[in-house]
Amino acid sequence: MLPINEIFATVQGEGFHVGTPSIFIRLQGCDVGCGWCDSKHTWNVHAAQQSSAEQMLAKRDSDERYAWMDLAQVLAAIQPFAARHVVITGGEPCAHDLRALTEALIDSFHLRVQIETSATHPVLAHRQTWVTASPKIAMPGGKVVLPEVLERAQEIKFPVGRARDIELLKSEILPFFADRERLFLQPISQSERATKLAIEAAFELGCRVSIQVHKYIGVR
C-alpha cells in the first residue's frame, strides 16, 4: 500500500525529460522540510487527511487529501492515460519501498519510469528506473544527502537560491556525480537573483540551467 496524493497527466516541466508527456504519481509524506517547498500539502500522512481513492482521483486542486492504494489500484488508475513515461514524485517518494510498483510499470507495462527524490532516502526501485536526484542539503528535517543515491542517479537537479548553494554543490555533490550534461541548476522560485546565480554557475561548471517550464505553459 502506498499513500497517493494525486495521479494526473501532464508534460514533465523540468530537467532532462522536459516536455515529455507523463503520468505523475504523487506520493504523500516528506520529512525533509525545505522552507521554500511548493508541495507542503504533501508533507504529513495524518489519518485526518485520508480520503477514498475515488475522492482523491477526482480532485482537481492540489491539497493534502491522500488515499492508501494497493498496486492493482494504482495500475488501474493510470490506465486512462496514454503517456508512456511515469514520474513518481512527492513528497519524498523514496520514503517508500517502490520496488513492486516500478517493477510492474517497467516489466509488465513496458513504461519508462522516473523517480524525483531529495536523495535523503535509499532508492528501492527497479534497476532501470531513471533517478532524478534533487539533493536537499542541511534542511530543517535534518536528513542527510546519501552519496549512494547521487551515484545511482541519472540526473541531478540542484536547487539554487544563494551563492552558498553553489559552494555546497561543489563540495557535497560534484564528488559523486561527474556528468555535467545531466547536471541541471534550478533557480528557486525562478527569482532574478537565483536565475543569475544559476546561469553564472552553469557557465563556470559546464552544466545546464533548468526552469520550471510547466509554469510558463499553463499546465500542472
Ligand code: SF4
Ligand atoms: S524534499 Fe521536496 S517535497 Fe520534501 S520538503 Fe523538500 S521540496 Fe518539499
